[in-house]
Structure formats: C-alpha cells, structure tokens
Amino acid sequence: QVQLVESGGGLVKPGGSLRLSCAASGFTFSDYYMSWIRQAPGKGLEWVSYISSSGSTIYYADSVKGRFTISRDNAKNSLYLQMNSLRAEDTAVYYCARGARGGWSFDYWGQGTLVTVSS
Amino acid sequence: EIVLTQSPGTLSLSPGERATLSCRASQSVSSSYLAWYQQKPGQAPRLLIYGASSRATGIPDRFSGSGSGTDFTLTISRLEPEDFAVYYCQQYGSSEVYSFGQGTKLEIK
Numbered sequence: 111q112v113q114l115v116e117s118g119g120g121l122v123k124p125g126g127s128l129r130l131s132c133a134a135s136g137f138t139f140s141d142y143y144m145s146w147i148r149q150a151p152g153k154g155l156e157w158v159s160y161i162s163s164s165g166s167t168i169y170y171a172d173s174v175k176g177r178f179t180i181s182r183d184n185a186k187n188s189l190y191l192q193m194n195s196l197r198a199e200d201t202a203v204y205y206c207a208r209g210a211r212g213g214w215s216f217d218y219w220g221q222g223t224l225v226t227v228s229s
Numbered sequence: 230e231i232v233l234t235q236s237p238g239t240l241s242l243s244p245g246e247r248a249t250l251s252c253r254a255s256q257s258v259s260s261s262y263l264a265w266y267q268q269k270p271g272q273a274p275r276l277l278i279y280g281a282s283s284r285a286t287g288i289p290d291r292f293s294g295s296g297s298g299t300d301f302t303l304t305i306s307r308l309e310p311e312d313f314a315v316y317y318c319q320q321y322g323s324s325e326v327y328s329f330g331q332g333t334k335l336e337i338k
Contacts, residue, residue: 145327155266155274155317157327169325205273210285214321215264217285219273 112136112218114206119223126196126227132189132206132220140164140184143209145216146191148202148225158204159191174200196227231256231322235330241338248305250333252318257298262321265294265303268332269314277316278303305335313337 118130130146146158159180160169168180179192189206203224207216232255242248252263260281266274276285278294281301291306305312318330 154332155268155319155329157319157329160325160327171326210276210279214262214327215276215279215319216266216274217276217279219275221273 112208114208114218114220116204116206116220116223119204119225121226121228122196123229124197124227127192127194128196128225130191130193130204130206130223130225134187134189134206134208137208139182139187142211144182144189145207145209146180146189147205147207147216147219148200149205149222150199150202153202156202160209161189193225196225198227201225201227230324230326231258231320231328233318233320233328233330235316235318235333237333238331239334239336241336242308243338244308244310246308248303248308248312248335250303250305250316250335252296252301252303252330254299254301254320256322258301258320258322260297263294263296263301264319266317266319267312267314268317274317308335310337 113135115133122128143162145160161180177195181190203222205222206220208218210217234253236251263281265278268274282294293304295302315332315334317332
C-alpha cells in the first residue's frame with residue numbers, strides 16, 4: 111500500500127533553517143510527481159512546491175520562492191524540502207503528497223510534520 | 230493567480246440530507262484541473278473527486294462532482310455520519326501554480 115511518511119519538523123527560531131524529508135513506499139516513486147502542501151494551525155491548505163518525476167521541473171509558491179528548495183532522490187524513494195530564512199508565518203503542518211496520474215490533483219498524502227517558527 | 234472561493238463557509242445539515250458545496254474560480258479553470266478533498270480533524274486530506282467529476286478510488290457513489298468554467302459543485306446525495314468534515318476544492322492553473330479554496334465546514338445540525 112502507498113505510504114508517505116514525513117519527518118524533520120520541529121521548533122526553529124525566525125531566520126533559521128530546517129530540512130523536511132518524506133519517505134515513500136508501496137509504489138514506484140520515480141514515476142510520480144510530488145508536492146509539499148502546508149496547513150497553518152486552524153487554517154486551510156496552501157500548496158508550497160512541486161517537483162516532476164525526474165526532478166527536472168520545479169515550481170514554488172510565491173510565498174516561499176527564494177527561501178525553500180524542493181528536491182528528490184529517486185534511488186532512496188525520498189522527497190525533501192530545504193527551508194531557509196524561516197518566518198513565523200511558515201508555521202504549519204507540512205504534508206508531502208503524490209501527484210495523481212492523468213490529472214493535476216494529489217491522490218495520497220502523508221500524515222504531516224509540524225514546523226513551528228518562534229523565538 | 231486563480232482564486233477559488235468556496236461557499237457556504239459552514240453548512241449545517243442532518244444525516245440523510247443532501248449537501249451541495251460550491252467552488253467558484255476567479256478565472257476559467259479547465260475541468261481536468263479541478264479536484265475536491267475531504268479533511269477530518271487531525272487527519273490529512275483525502276482526494277474525493279478529480280477532473281471535476283471523476284471519483285477517486287474507493288470513494289462512495291454518494292459523492293459527485295460537476296461544473297465547468299468558473300463554477301463547480303460537490304454534491305453528497307445522502308449524508309452519512311462520517312461525511313461531516315471540511316471540504317476543499319483545488320485547481321492547477323496556467324501559471325504553474327496550484328491553489329485551494331478556503332474550505333467549507335460541513336457540520337451536524
């Protein structure tokens with residue numbers, strides 16, 4: 111069965127950095143595009159970043175462009191999000207999500223990892 | 230960037246009733262790029278509908294999606310107790326950006 115397990119969240123000071131990881135299993139990871147999506151406490155969903163199956167195409171939301179970097183290692187079935195220059199407004203649960211075949215939606219999601227940016 | 234506006238913000242209904250949730254886009258959205266998700270407290274979102282009207286794997290047929298252009302609808306024909314949750318629409322736009330609506334909370338009346 112498809113599993114996505116995020117890790118790497120935690121408490122970090124404003125201006126600090128954090129690297130999130132997402133371990134994928136139960137499917138051929140290299141065949142699927144992936145995204146990070148976040149949800150601030152009590153708020154809605156916000157798409158953060160996209161990476162194609164090969165890693166050659168990458169998109170970011172304007173709110174994180176220049177500060178966050180998405181990457182993947184298909185040999186390790188893993189997705190990453192390097193977050194630099196963190197701000198209080200980056201506080202959220204971060205989900206990794208698999209892109210659905212044949213459409214631009216997300217068919218499997220991890221359980222999320224909480225990132226808290228606070229002094 | 231396309232903005233999705235969901236209405237109502239909160240919908241209060243009883244089990245067995247029909248629920249109609251709306252998602253309006255600020256610009257025309259290709260039907261292929263419109264999806265709906267359900268999220269329960271403490272859980273990750275679950276894909277319900279993709280391509281505006283196709284049910285995802287394992288989704289009961291009481292859930293249906295419709296619409297085109299700027300107006301899309303998620304309908305739950307007969308509410309079950311487990312359907313009370315928050316629902317989000319989502320689109321993929323030509324500027325290579327995904328966006329979500331702000332959500333509709335479906336609560337028990």
